[in-house]
Amino acid sequence: MPTFRFNFFGHDDSQYQKEENEEIKWYESEEIIPNKQLKELDNIVVHAKMFTCDEVEIGHVNNSDKIFMSGDCQLNALELAEKEHSDLVAGKYEGGLKVWECTSDLIKYLVEHHGSINFNQAQVLDLGCGVGILGIYALLNGSFVTFQDYNKEIIECATMPSVLLNIEEELRANEIKKCKFYSGDWKSFNEKLDDSKVYDIIVSSETIYNEKNYDKLVSLFLKRLSKQGIIYIAAKTCYFGVGGGLRQFEAHVEKTGLLNSEVVWKSSGGVQREILKIKRIIT
Template identity: 45%
Template sequence: MIIKKVEDDGTCFAECKEIQASANRQYDLKNVKTKLLNINNTNIQYVCNESLLDILKSNQDLSEDSILKAEEKHSDLLPAVYEGGLKIWECTYDLLDYLSENQVDFKDKSVLDLGCGAGILGIYSLLHQARCCWFQDYNQDVIDNITIPNIELNCKESLDRCRFFSGDWHSFVDLSEKNYPGKKFDYILSSETIYNTGYYKKLHLVFEKLLAKNGVVLLAAKSFYFGVGGGVHLYQDFMDSQKVLKHTSCWQSTEGVKREILKLEFL
């Protein structure tokens, strides 16, 4: 059951909760088709979207599933309902390539895959010996039916080093500080999470409260999100106004839609 709360401005949000692995998946993993992603000899297997949708559509008990609601409306985003977790977004591939090409060292590091969707970034860190990884996405349906299955496909033996959370970012910080006081992350990995300027304050709160003192945020995003309003430069301006984090553009695309990877650290 998703518990919704209301902000002071009247907007609703899903309260964060921790999710137990294997408790809520709506299908047998053996019945879903998968695809393979190769990042410089690191192979990551993941659930095929089309196959998953076919399975979910065949289940008459899932009329309230947020993934199906978005599919019915042919939308990648339904604010405060579904935030795009089914799709592996373009900037995720950018960040994977960056991690590989720069040989980012995850050995014995604590990692947060924020806005994880399919969980590909966190899975990559686990395959490269991260000590632990937390996965957070707005939608529990995404965590149950996509994120956790993908971890089982790639590194099932690492499940005991993972924790899973669904819901709003501010609520996620509150839950983390209550249930895991002092928990900090060496790396926070996040892709395509700055498309909505209305979320900037909450996103910044996660970085401020959960990043280790000498930790690093790697944030991949488009320079501008047409039709939504956010983008890299707007988020840089927001960070500058907060005077908590410094930011460096460590990669930019050379073709197509302009995309960047930002490295964030405490001032």
Template identity: 40%
Template sequence: MNADSIAGLDSNSDLLPGIYEGGFKLWECTHDLLEYLSDNIVFNNGDKVFEIGCGSGLLGIQCLLRGAHCVHFQDFNLDVLKWFTIPNIAINCSGVSDKQALFQTRCNFFFGDWRNVKQQLAELNLKYDYIFSSETIYNTQNYSAFVELVKSCLASNGVAFIAAKSYYFGVGGGMHDFEQFIQNDDRLQSSVCATIDASVPRQIIKLHFKA
């Protein structure tokens, strides 16, 4: 691991903006989105999936196991992908007969901030039928980069599912602010898929292009 990731693990904070974005922790909304995915989404053989801010990669792994054609994983920190995401894929997909094909043709990995990842995906002309992201919209300053990434790589008839808390104390963002941000977007629209009652309520919303 590099020094930045180790600093993130040793810090009393789960986030060091621009250095470590919490990728080594499994967050509550990931469980919410895993349950929703299992109960409501059926993949076709050709479906392409992108998990933004993947951390453990559990959402993408669930998609692989449920028949998605390929899943691409993104996290801010390269070390999260190397030491957390990829080992989790290997462990949870141990029943897959062709491991070489799994990692060579069904999985791909991107790291860095969302603006750079957007450029990489555009150069590769990658579009996804499904995008999943959990606990990534805690900082209002990053909403524009996040939404532009989604719009740039979501297929014309694709759907993005975003899970988050209503508010993130000490950071300032949350689902309410994000939904208001989407309301002002000229291409995307959102709808609430699920609300989880808790001391800090959590929600899952669906994004797609306007008709």
């Protein structure tokens, strides 16, 4: 069973900083079609576990199971992370198999504000989706969802199966058509999408730890957020040893002069966590 060192709580993360100081060749974005996942889902169901948050229950692939080390789902990125004893290997593996705790924060927020956040028929982007908890929640509430994560293996072996697990068997072939799946770097992903493609809701959890990616992320927001669209970013206030944090990201958003950010939720204890709501400034 793979074991990792999760270093967002003040522990040394010099390996990640060392990699960040080197020039990184980021992976190009590509769209991935869920063909084999539809055929192989019966073999994956037995490896599933349940994400629970209040009344929300979402099935997802169990990231500790040996299914990831066999067959067509060999996760080379995961093996690299295990070798480096870290959940982040810059430009190689960006932590897509862990369901980060801020995901629960954002699910709770979305449930509590269900009456004012309309997912029905909305175009939703789950950015840095990992196993896809946030996007699956949107899908189950009537949205058309684009799932994006850095590693192709994560999309193929974790995101797609997790999405399919939450769709009734007789509906899978049609419902999966409401989803798109992309891997790769944010800049490349932004360039790959059709110029007209915009989203009503963008959700993302624990993706702002690397300040060097802020330009890419904000550029994507400016191009892909619909006029009345809303972005929800769930993150720790500060990522010790990595460099990023919500105050730095807020400043990056605000300096565009085109986006407005607002903290709409804060944790009450432990490691400080927040949810940031971002909208266009309409003039």
